[in-house]
Amino acid sequence: MERFIRKALVSIACFCLAAQAFAMNSFPDSFEGDVITQNMSDLERIYRFVDANFLYDIDYKKVYEAMATAMLDALDDQWTTYINSSESEQYEEMITGKYSGVGIMLSKTSIQNQKSDDERTLYVQVGTVFRGSPAQRSGLMTGDLITEIDGQAVREKNATECSKMLRGERGTSVHVRIRRGNVEFEVDIIRDEITTPTVESEMLPGHIFYIRINQFTQSTARQVRDAFRGIDYISSIILDLRNNGGGDVNSCLAVANLFLDEGNVLISTISKVKSRNRSHYSSAGTIIPVEANMVVLINKGTASAAEILSIALRDNGRAILIGEKSYGKGVMQYTSQYKDGVVNVTTAEYVSGSGTKVNKLGLSPDIEVLEDDMSDEEVEKVIEAQKSGDVREFVRKNPEYSIEAVERGVDELVVKYPMPRRAMASLLLLEYRNMSEKANSTIAYPMYDSALNKAISVIEKSLAANESVFDFIQEQEPKAAND
Structure with a gap:
């Protein structure tokens, strides 16, 4: 079986399915008379001419990798890429989930797909910020844009280069410049050993089991199974896939x-070669009774594999979706090692069992709950509060973590630093997590999370009415249609 390697250096990862049983080395070495043969012949003539006449020494490996990169870049597909030998070395440590860095999932639009009027395509986008990581301790947030790393602009760099710049020996410092809205600030982050977390869970009141999946790795299914192990009773499940960019x-x-x-049909794939079109079905292995109510939280950062799971659960009548419209990445990549590099090629589009397409459309939630964006003035106040030390001072004076302590801190500090209460609560929780194991064990904060609060409300009301969440929302909530 081919060894598949996850492209984890971008938050919207590349994928492979075991069922896609084709490999580059299964193709013939040549196709006489076709356009590719002619193109390669012409390219070889140029290469031979350069080799015979170029004044200086030629780095043949560098030239080869540049040609491979240019060939895939010319396809104008942001997911089809060639990862060269030096960059592919990072894949092994991404598979193990351990490395030394700052603790974020990042994404960076390839240079040829950048748009000058969309700054999100120009800079590094911060996706998931790992809980307890150096990045979180330094105040980085999902949605931040990194514009410089150690004084170097990132605009002309790819995701792999930026990732390597953020990594380094444990205990060393990396200086980053952040843009949050129209506000820019700089911060030094001390690198540490990172173990990539994929699953977090917590039992909420009413036996509602909250579980968050940050990304899909080879061990995620086992981690999910382990999270449910030993639990006697669950009334309902909230699966949080917000800001999950995908994965395996x-x-x-x-x-x-x-x-x-x-x-149950999970997904169907549509490929260039019709013989590879297939549907994927659920197999035996259910660990939770299907009568338990289930809600999936999604937002604009929910992409690819996370969208597959969301639509599979909704289409099969297992869960409703609450939150924002998802990202809309409905294509898959075949990922393979080739010589010293790694090739990612878009090979299929997926649709749901009912035929719903996701690519460039996204999934519309059954109940829409929009995430509030802060104004530039509020962002300024957040940064001011972070730099002032007042938040840290409050936590120092009130070291015993509790929700009540956070509420007192919010009441006190928003007077001096006007901002949404949820934003101030996030700053306080960040400080408490840096010093309290109890704070780190608390995952969900419904009072500061509108979508989560809505999910709990829908579950509680449906249980009180002795109805499933599906029946309840049909009676009580307008159902969104997929655009």
Whole structure:
């Protein structure tokens, strides 16, 4: 079986399915008379001419990798890429989930796909900020844009280069410049050993089990299974896939198996070669009774494998979706090692069992709950509060973590630093997590999370009415249609 490597250096990852049983080395070495043969012949003539006449020494490996990169870049598909030998070395440590860095999932639009009027395509986008990581301790937030790393502009660099710049020996410092809205600030982050977390969970009041999946790796399904182990009773489940950029599709399908009975269509794939079109079905392995209510939280950062899981659960009548419209990445990549590099090629589009397309459309939630964006003035106040030390001073004077302590801190500090209460609560929670194991064990904060609060409300009301969440929202809530 081909060794598949997850492209984890971007938050919207590349994927492979075991069922896609084709490999580059299965193709013939040449196709006489076709356009590719002619192009390669012409290219070889140029290369031979350069080799015979170029004044200086030629780095043949560098030239080869540049040609491979240019060939895939010319396809104008941001997901189809060639990762050269020096960059591919990072894949092994991404598979193990351990490395030394700052603790974020980042994304960076390839240079040829950048748009000058969209700054999100120009800079590094901060996706998931790992809980307890150096990045979180330094105040980085999901949605921040990194414009410089150690004084070097990132605009002309790719995701891999930026990731390597953020990594380094444990205990060393990296200086980054951040743009949050129209506000820019700088921060020094002390690198540490990072173990990439993928699953976090917590039992909420009313036996509502909250579980968050940050990304899909080879071990995610096992981590999800472990999270449910030893729990006697669950009334309902809230699965949080917000800001989950995707990952390993096989892992995603394995997670779906944990929630669905055998024989349900999870996804169907549409390929260039019709013989490779197929549907993927759930298999035996359900660990939670299907009658338990289930809500999935999504937002604009929910992409690819996370969208596959979301639509599989909704289409099979297992869950409703609450939150914002998802990202809309409905294509898959075949990922393979080739010589010293790694090739990612878009090979298929996926649709749901009912035929719903996701690519460039996204998934519309059954109940829409928009995430509030802060004004520039409020962002300024957040940065001012971070730099002032007042938040840290409050936590120092009130070291015993509790929700009540956070509420007192919010009441006191928003007077001096006007901002949404949820924003001030996030700053306080960040400080408490840096010093309190109890704070780190608390995952969900419904009072500061509108979508989560809505999910709990819908579950509680449906249980009180002795109805499933599906029946309840049909009676009580307008259902969104997929655009």
